[in-house]
Amino acid sequence: MEDNYETQETPEKDTPEQETSEQQAPVYSQMSIEYVTEQMKKARKKGMVQGLLIALLIVVIATIIYAAFSITKMLINGSFYAKVLGSTSSSLLDKKTIDKIDELYGMIDKTYLETVDKETLREGLYKGMLESLGDPYSVYYNKEEFAEMMADTSGTFEGIGAYLTQDPDTMVITVVKPIKDSPAEAAGILSDDVIVEVDGEDITGQDINLVVSKLRGPKGSDVTVGVKRAGSDDIIRFDIKRDEITTLTVDYEMKDDDIGYIAISEFADATADQFREAFDDLEKQGMKSLIIDLRSNGGGYVDVAVEIADRMVKDGVIVSVEDRRGLSYKYEDKGDENYLKVPCVVLVDENTASASEILTGALKDHGLVTVMGTKTFGKGITQIITPLDDGSGVKITNSVYYTPDGTNIHKIGIEPDVEVELDIDKYKEDKTDTQLEAAMEYLKKK
Helix, strand or coil, rough: CCCCCHHCCCCCCCCHHHHHHHHHHHHHHHHHHHHHHHHHHHHHHHHHHHHHHHHHHHHHHHHHHHHHHHHHHHHHCCCCHHHHCCCCCCCCHHHHHHHHHHHHHHHHHCCCCCCCHHHHHHHHHHHHHHHCCCCCCCCECHHHHHHHHCCCCHHHHHCCCCCEEECCCCCEEEEEEEEECCCHHHCCCCCEEEEEEECCCCCCCHEEEEEHHHHCCCCCCCCEEEEEECCCCCCCEEEEEEEEEECEEEEEEHHHHHHEEEEEEEEEECCCHHHHHHHHHHHHCCCCCCECCCCCCCCHHHHHHHHHHHHHCCCCCCEEEEEECCCHHHHEECCCCCCCCCCCEEEEECCCCCCHHHHHHHHHHHCCEEEECCCCCCCCEEEEEECCCCCEEEEEEEEEEEECCCCCCCCCCCCEEEECCCCHHHHHHHHHCCCHHHHHHHCCCC
């Protein structure tokens, strides 16, 4: 069979116009294809963008729906309120709790005999939260109370001038001692007087810081303080004019036989510097032995007690603290050249507490002192003080502490090496201090 393709002849071109027409036809066809292809690409890109926008819109709508559903759910179970109010646990400020608070407020607002300020009720909520811990050392302070508490550590305040202590079990407030040359001393208030009234108000069972705030006031203002004394049920009332009180937390002198004497009333901001100055001055005077009097010292700042201990401990642990998670921290001596090189007696009693016991325990466990007097109070826990944004503040128990030998003295106290009772009758009669005399006699034999 013959191949027709081989025998086919190419037709002749009749005219130039025909040739031109036949040659351009394929060009127009190619341009059309490219144009269509380009339009298709543009359409696909446009479709992809639209698709992405639609998908994004769907995601946004879905997110809004989910958020609305979540908020509705939190509103129902109350956790929304907790999150908005900053609670760390939805179980504390759930809807049930908030509804109950509002219900109680509504009852008070409608039926209570007297008008009650909303802010007063809120303060009650805050105080009640801390009181519910059952810990007398964890306390909420309003703005005024917190300012007064912090003023205690500054060294200057306006009031009657007396150191107070409170029994954590009975809540009884006792005068540890009036500050020297204070209005309280001038009026006749004595150590061991029990405060029962302030301006006619029975303060039994009230927190000590609240009572202190009532005793404080502007210089020149008057306050009536009612006390009870041992052996009598009668209330003795003192009319006292408040004054500016400057507290020197460290008092010292050189006694007979070159026995140095340093009394620390509390551990405040300036106490460490005052102690260091007293110690250095006594050394310059030729001190051969030392008495550190911590009687009626209810404590103060832990780091101040540690700083004083560091001045006397040569090396090693001063105190260890441990929180509820078991995390512990050891305060250790800095290892400087300053340390106690003379015989020393630390005087303590039942009002020696907290930071005073930290110092006593450190010196005792390191074998640097002889502890003399009566068993200490037994407060082996520490608190952290935190100011709040509105000027109020809280004090919360956050750790237990251990002496260098690993002993926690909470509710136990520190037993003295030599027990000596204070003869109260002699002291009241002519200021004879039987415990101080015993310490001096002990050191004279060293």
